[in-house]
Amino acid sequence: MRFEKYISLSLMLLFFSTLASAKIVFDSIRDGISGIYVMDDDGSNVKLLTDTHFPLSPSWSPDGKHIVFDRRDEPHNDHRHLFLMNADGSNIHRLTGPSDAYDDWHASFSPDGGSIIFFRLERKNNKNIPSVRLMNLESGKIKKISDLGVNQPTFSPDGKKIVFSPVVVIGKSGTDIWIMEADGGNPRELLPSPPQHLLVNRSYPRWSMDGRKLLYIESQYKRVEIDGDVDFIPQGFYYYIYDFTSRQSRRLNIPKDYRGGGIDWTDNDKSVVFSAVKIKLKEPLPRQHLVPYNTYKYHIASAKITRLTEHPGSDGAFDWISDDVLPVSAVDKKKVTWGMLKQ
Secondary structure (H helix, E strand, O other), rough: HHHHHHHHHHHHHHHHHHHHHOOEEEEEEOOOEEEEEEEOOOOOOOOEEOOOOOOHHHHHHHOOOEEEEEEEEEOOOEEEEEEEEEEEOOOOOEOOOOOOEEEEEEEEOOOOEEEEEEEEEEEEOOOEEEEEEEEOOOOOOOEEOOOOOOOEEEEEEOOOEEEEEEEEOOOOOOOEEEEEOOOOOEEOOOOOOOOOEEEEEEEEEEEOOOOOEEEEEEEEEEEEEOOOOOEEEEEEEEEEEEHHHHHHEEEEOOOOEEEEEEEEEEEOOOEEEEEEEEOOOOOOOOOOOOOOOEEEEEEEEOEEEEOOOOOOOOEEEEEEEEOOOOOOOOOOOOOOOOHHOOO
């Protein structure tokens, strides 16, 4: 009897630990199909959550119980709206739309989990009108907090600021990273202006857990004319950590020919996870339909790069969550973690 209890407890703990270790949610195109997946920090235990209607840009809720993402309304309808699902991919339901009058992208949760922030593009009088919106998940009410055109709007961990990219600045080349108050007030550039002789895109801003630092990618291109057509020749791709205290950016030792497709912190800010494809610099970009972006982990202290995925598809946007908040029960979602069980 005691042996049977021991076996049952061991199996239960193994089941709990497996559930609690899925920390990275990401979108990926594999076998020609776009889907949202979860995997462990080391790239193992990859699991497909949904591949319906081209889902993209997944983001964890703060308690790890839900994932918000955007997808098409129908297989051949390009209009995108927001959806919510459980952490295991079940119970998918709509948050916005369906509508041909607007599209919604790049949603993420507020720190308290009660709201989501996202980018909306409306069509009125043959014009595209951008805005940043905030939805209260309990009431379903949506309010506009900014008229800016943005990608990746994300709350700071204390909920006081929002960082976003890109914003096209009139009179400047490329895009930059901006910051504003939580109510949309005082929008401003965060970083020093990039070099003017290049087209510079700064993107994928990601807060550290303590809100003191910010990850981002800087892509540099040179504008050239080839046979009468304008082309942008890649000069380098750079991965930075911006420090809010010193107001300085520190470049990570990632090869500059790794063209980035998404980035986030992992290992409690000790490492970085990113998707990239190695390309030839100072040559036109490859024209193939699907470029094989795979996932890598960069350990900040040692500068060691570890490849996590290897497939002919394309990994995209990431969101990492600490296992301290991941639920271990698929039924009742109690806040019990594998770390607590080990103690």
